[in-house]
Amino acid sequence: MATVTRTDILDRLRQVKGPGRTSDIVTLGLVSDIFIADNKVFFSITVPAERATALEPMRQAAEKAVLALEGVKTVTATLTAEKQPGAPNPPLRTIKPSPGHHAPQHAPHKRKNIAPRTPVDGVKHIIAIASGKGGVGKSTTAINLALALQAQGLSVGVLDADVYGPSLPRLAGIHTRPQAVDKKFKPVEQYGLKLMSMGFLVDEETPFVWRGPMVMTAVTQLLRDILWAPLDILVIDMPPGTGDAQLTLAQQVPLSGSVIVSTPQDLALIDARKGMEMFARVDVPVLGIIENMSYFIAPDTGKRYDIFGHGGARLEAEKRNVPFLGEIPLAPQIRAASDDGKPVFLLAPDGEYAARYRDIARRICDKLGLRPIPKT
Ligand code: ADP
Numbered sequence: 001m002a003t004v005t006r007t008d009i010l011d012r013l014r015q016v017k018g019p020g021r022t023s024d025i026v027t028l029g030l031v032s033d034i035f036i037a038d039n040k041v042f043f044s045i046t047v048p049a050e051r052a053t054a055l056e057p058m059r060q061a062a063e064k065a066v067l068a069l070e071g072v073k074t075v076t077a078t079l080t081a082e083k084q085p086g087a088p089n090p091p092l093r094t095i096k097p098s099p100g101h102h103a104p105q106h107a108p109h110k111r112k113n114i115a116p117r118t119p120v121d122g123v124k125h126i127i128a129i130a131s132g133k134g135g136v137g138k139s140t141t142a143i144n145l146a147l148a149l150q151a152q153g154l155s156v157g158v159l160d161a162d163v164y165g166p167s168l169p170r171l172a173g174i175h176t177r178p179q180a181v182d183k184k185f186k187p188v189e190q191y192g193l194k195l196m197s198m199g200f201l202v203d204e205e206t207p208f209v210w211r212g213p214m215v216m217t218a219v220t221q222l223l224r225d226i227l228w229a230p231l232d233i234l235v236i237d238m239p240p241g242t243g244d245a246q247l248t249l250a251q252q253v254p255l256s257g258s259v260i261v262s263t264p265q266d267l268a269l270i271d272a273r274k275g276m277e278m279f280a281r282v283d284v285p286v287l288g289i290i291e292n293m294s295y296f297i298a299p300d301t302g303k304r305y306d307i308f309g310h311g312g313a314r315l316e317a318e319k320r321n322v323p324f325l326g327e328i329p330l331a332p333q334i335r336a337a338s339d340d341g342k343p344v345f346l347l348a349p350d351g352e353y354a355a356r357y358r359d360i361a362r363r364i365c366d367k368l369g370l371r372p373i374p375k376t
Pocket residue numbers: 131133134135136137138139140141167240292293328329330331332333334335336338339
């Protein structure tokens with residue numbers, strides 16, 4: 001089969017008119033990096049988020065134009081939205097396969113069809129911290145949990161794969177970048193953890209563009225190009241959502257299990273359910289659900305208020321027959337600690353919140369069959 005080049009693809013894409021129909025999508029600078037693997041082509045087109053549905057025919061036209069090239073087996077074009085600072089995350093697009101499109105990563109109903117996941121050298125377990133949607137406190141939970149796992153005597157790393165808003169540099173108060181050593185990267189060490197974030201790779205001022213298929217490439221590379229070893233456990237802070245990129249990640253990374261973070265409200269639980277289903281589709285065990293922002297602790301009186309339908313995640317876990325790992329309240333101290341770059345687990349190691357993260361960490365160790373020796 002002929003080998004297709006990026007130039008051929010760009011030439012084809014010049015035939016596709018952009019949103020205003022005045023010029024083509026290449027000239028308008030809307031086409032992302034193009035990723036070619038095994039004659040399969042992936043790219044994304046940046047559009048205003050609110051026009052994503054209306055521009056679906058443009059996406060299809062782009063796929064069709066590239067599919068017509070000799071040497072192209074499948075084409076996956078996604079629409080992406082440029083994220084405005086402070087704007088909510090754009091909705092994830094579900095990729096519709098083009099006619100004749102067989103990319104197995106988009107419909108992996110059986111793990112059997114999937115290439116075996118190669119373990120990462122020197123890393124005993126990799127777990128994914130996931131949520132059906134953004135803003136539920138997934139990253140906050142991931143970093144505190146990583147610290148709680150470390151307090152169990154384990155060597156722990158965190159890979160922040162959340163391309164929407166890579167928050168690890170801020171949460172862990174990091175101002176340095178990873179150093180290159182022999183074509184690999186040394187993770188940044190902070191608070192005894194080995195840390196790597198998509199955020200280290202982009203300028204904080206640059207609005208981060210969501211590039212579905214590119215995420216998978218970047219993360220699988222980060223996974224293998226970082227000098228993690230030796231680690232007992234690597235915690236991956238997944239991109240929020242249950243779209244194609246998340247599914248591909250769940251499928252490509254050699255995961256020992258996943259942890260779902262949800263808030264107690266019905267709507268969040270619908271997304272959490274989708275998350276569990278996603279991991280089930282690729283045979284990754286769900287180690288359990290955490291209910292974050294479970295109830296509210298008034299900062300002035302310390303009084304507890306159940307105003308968010310507390311307990312929804314526990315019920316959902318029972319219904320689905322997956323373990324319930326614990327509750328973390330909505331507490332101003334947790335937010336303030338994160339904003340200051342020192343997670344609450346370190347800020348108040350003897351406090352109630354740290355104790356809760358420690359309990360959850362113990363449960364996770366149990367599920368993974370790890371027998372840690374807690375640090376005193
Ligand atoms: P996600 O990774 O799901 O997008 P983040 O961890 O970035 O969510 O949290 C979103 C916001 O909520 C942040 O400002 C964070 O400090 C805050 N937050 C997360 N968990 C809690 C909590 N238990 N109590 C108070 N604030 C929280």
